[in-house]
Amino acid sequence: MIFSDLLxxxxxxxxLLSILVIVLVIxxxxxxxxxxxAIRDKDLQLQKERLMAILQGQEQERKRIAxxxxxxxxxxLSVLKLxxxxxxxxxxxxxxxxxxLKETKDFTDxxxxxxxxxxxxxxxxxxxxxxLSKALDSFCNLMNKNKQVKISFKDEGNPxxxxxxxxxxxxxxxQELINNILKHAQATQIxxxxxxxxxxxxxxxxxxxxxxxVASLEKPGPRTGSLGLRNIESRLNVIGGxxxxxxxxxxxxxxxxxxxxxxxxxx
Amino acid sequence: xxxxxxxxxxxxxxxxRSGVINTLTPYENISVVFEAEDGAHLLQIMEDQQPDVIxxxxxxxxMDGIEATxxxxxxxxxxxxxxLTMYEDDNFIVHLIENGANAYLLKNAEPGEIxxxxxxxxxxxxxxxxxxxxxxxxxVMHKNKQHFKPTFRNEVQLTDRELEVLRLICNEYTTxxxxxxxxxxxxxxxxxxxxxLEKTGAKNIVGLVMHAFRNGLIE
Numbered sequence: 001m002i003f004s005d006l007l008x009x010x011x012x013x014x015x016l017l018s019i020l021v022i023v024l025v026i027x028x029x030x031x032x033x034x035x036x037x038a039i040r041d042k043d044l045q046l047q048k049e050r051l052m053a054i055l056q057g058q059e060q061e062r063k064r065i066a067x068x069x070x071x072x073x074x075x076x077l078s079v080l081k082l083x084x085x086x087x088x089x090x091x092x093x094x095x096x097x098x099x100x101l102k103e104t105k106d107f108t109d110x111x112x113x114x115x116x117x118x119x120x121x122x123x124x125x126x127x128x129x130x131x132l133s134k135a136l137d138s139f140c141n142l143m144n145k146n147k148q149v150k151i152s153f154k155d156e157g158n159p160x161x162x163x164x165x166x167x168x169x170x171x172x173x174x175q176e177l178i179n180n181i182l183k184h185a186q187a188t189q190i191x192x193x194x195x196x197x198x199x200x201x202x203x204x205x206x207x208x209x210x211x212x213x214v215a216s217l218e219k220p221g222p223r224t225g226s227l228g229l230r231n232i233e234s235r236l237n238v239i240g241g242x243x244x245x246x247x248x249x250x251x252x253x254x255x256x257x258x259x260x261x262x263x264x265x266x267x
Numbered sequence: 268x269x270x271x272x273x274x275x276x277x278x279x280x281x282x283x284r285s286g287v288i289n290t291l292t293p294y295e296n297i298s299v300v301f302e303a304e305d306g307a308h309l310l311q312i313m314e315d316q317q318p319d320v321i322x323x324x325x326x327x328x329x330m331d332g333i334e335a336t337x338x339x340x341x342x343x344x345x346x347x348x349x350x351l352t353m354y355e356d357d358n359f360i361v362h363l364i365e366n367g368a369n370a371y372l373l374k375n376a377e378p379g380e381i382x383x384x385x386x387x388x389x390x391x392x393x394x395x396x397x398x399x400x401x402x403x404x405x406x407v408m409h410k411n412k413q414h415f416k417p418t419f420r421n422e423v424q425l426t427d428r429e430l431e432v433l434r435l436i437c438n439e440y441t442t443x444x445x446x447x448x449x450x451x452x453x454x455x456x457x458x459x460x461x462x463x464l465e466k467t468g469a470k471n472i473v474g475l476v477m478h479a480f481r482n483g484l485i486e
Contacts, residue, residue, distance in 0.1 A: 071280075071326055074353040078374035079286035085378050086289065112375050116355055125326070126358055129333060134358040141357060 052238050059123075059168060066123035074115055081108045117146060124171060132167040133159065133194050136174060136203075140192065143178065149188055151178070156195045163264040166239045170203065170259060173232050173243070177205045177255055180228045185209025187252060201262045208252040214245050270296050272389045275318035277303040277335065278351070279327045283374070287322060287351075290378045297385060306330030310338055317346055320385050323368070325352040325359070333363065340367030344471065347388040351381070357402035364403065369473055370394040390441055392472030407480055425466065432459045436472065437479050 084105050091097040120142055127135040133155045140151040162170070174192065181187050187209030195202045236243055241259035248254045274297055276284050284302045291297050300318050303309035305327040321339065325332035336348050349370040350363050360371045369388040372381060380396065387394035395403070425433065428449075435445045442460070446453045460472075469475040 067326075070353055074374065075278075075280040075283045078353070079282050081375050082286040082290050082378065109375055112353075116353065120356075125354065126356055129331075130358050130362055134362075138356045138358050 048238065051234055055169070055235065055238065063123040066119040066125075069115055069122075070119035070125075074112065074119075077108060077112050077115065081105060081112075084108065117142065127167055127171060128164065131159070132162045132170060135167070135171060136192065136194065139171070139175065149182060149190060151190045151192065153192045154194065156193065158196060160196050160198065160201075160263060162196075162201065162262050166241075166259065166262050169235045169239050170201070170241070170257065170262075173235055173241075173257060174203060174205060176228050176232050180213070181205075181207045181209060181253075184212060185253065196262070198263075200258060200260045202259075203257045205255045205257075206248050206252065208248070208250070211247055211251050211253050213253050214247045217245055272297050272320060272385060273300045273318040274298065274320050274322065274385060275301050275303065275309065275312075276322045277306060277309040277327065277332065278322070278324035279304055280324075283324075287381070290381065291385075294382050297382070306332060306335030306338070309335055310342075313339070313343065313346075317343055319389055320347045320349060322349050322351045322381075322385075325350060325354055325363075333366065336363060336368050337366050340470065347392070349384050349388055349394070351376075355398070357405060360399055360402035361406045364399065364473060364477070367470065367473070369471075370396075371399050372396070373398070387439070391436075391439055393476060395476075403477070403480060425463070429459055429463055429466070432456060433463055433475070433479055436460070436463075437476050 084101060087101060088098070091101060120138075124135045124139060126138045130138075137153045137155070140153040143149070143151050178190065181190060185207050187207035190205065190207045193204045193206075232243060236257070236259070239259060240261065241257060243255060243257050246254050246256070274291065276287055276299060278284050278287075288299050288302075291299060300316065301312055303312055307330040309321070309323075310330070323332045323336060327335075330338075332350060332352070336350070339346055339348055347369040348367065349372060350368045351372050351374055352359075353374050355373055363371055370384045370393060372384055376384075384394040384396075431449060432445060435448060440448065442453050442456050445451075446456045449456075451459075463469075463475055464471075467475055467478045469478055
């Protein structure tokens with residue numbers, strides 16, 4: 001009687017103890033996992049900040065080079081051309097002297113034109129003065145002068161001011177998309193549509209190319225992606241935007257960029 | 268020939284200012300009255316003396332050419348602004364013309380064109396070269412495609428005479444030439460010009476021309 005009572009009590013105590021041990025172990029492990037998660041979050045945050053710093057540094061450097069080229073070298077080349085003009089009255093018409101001068105002047109113009117192209121590709125001055133929509137329009141104009149593909153730009157109206165930092169990142173994303181299309185898609189036409197309301201900004205880049213991009217993204221397996229595509233994702237990640245790709249009507253690709261909370265904080 | 272047009276240059280590059288002055292020296296009816304290093308400097312000098320025409324760079328420290336053009340337009344309605352810049356960009360052209368610039372030239376323009384622009388803006392109030400025309404045309408076409416309706420604002424009713432003068436202004440006729448063309452005295456033409464500015468609410472001749480463009484009065 002006493003023995004069996006003792007046995008029951010003993011077993012119960014043992015049972016309780018082991019439950020307690022199990023609970024403690026589970027609790028402990030949960031804490032470890034939580035701690036690990038916290039560390040990983042911190043790491044991610046740190047990585048994001050580092051990425052932002054790298055991108056910012058890169059942009060500052062590009063801006064400086066673009067401005068030096070455009071403003072300093074550009075001014076000097078313009079003076080060179082003015083000086084060449086002053087030679088004109090001193091030259092004789094025979095011996096092709098005037099012709100040679102004209103060729104030299106034209107060549108100077110060509111250099112200035114290249115300089116404009118390089119500096120605008122490095123940093124879009126229109127972005128700071130005229131805003132994202134106008135800067136993208138200017139970018140399309142520039143590309144149309146220099147490439148085989150025809151790019152059209154449509155702004156659906158409702159101008160809202162875009163935060164300058166975010167605007168620059170969105171500009172770069174569109175630039176990268178166009179570069180990708182030129183390199184891989186064999187498109188002849190690209191249409192960019194710019195829409196925004198108070199909450200979200202949406203840009204669609206639609207091409208009439210081979211649509212290989214969408215096909216490659218649909219393939220199973222790990223997404224390696226080109227450096228360009230990864231750049232696009234990390235830039236959008238930094239400003240809290242998203243991008244999705246879908247097949248366009250009749251071939252080609254439709255890339256859709258969406259950014260919420262795109263306006264400057266102080267407004 | 269118009270005699271002695273007073274020209275000022277606002278540009279942060281001394282070497283470029285000197286280049287322009289050298290280029291303009293052979294033209295006897297033009298005298299460069301002062302140079303400014305940036306927009307703020309320009310406005311400071313203009314408190315004491317005003318030129319007829321300003322050659323304005325866009326990218327300058329302290330106050331850029333966009334801001335300075337707006338300020339000049341607010342304070343000195345009669346002073347003409349010719350933008351002289353490295354930026355070849357339709358959006359900049361439209362933006363500057365809308366904010367009161369009377370002409371837009373690139374820094375590598377031929378000296379002859381710079382001279383012509385100075386004389387034409389002085390005489391006629393504006394000088395639009397092919398670059399400007401194309402940029403404005405693109406803008407107008409773009410607007411038409413979207414939400415723009417080609418009607419006058421309700422209160423604007425122009426008489427046939429006024430319309431005729433407006434068309435001639437858009438075709439770069441001077442007051443003298445207009446008066447010869449439609450057999451009215453220059454003073455009457457001047458009066459009609461003022462009336463047009465009042466009726467359309469334009470601040471200057473450029474605004475008037477933009478208005479005509481937008482409302483489809485120019486073929």
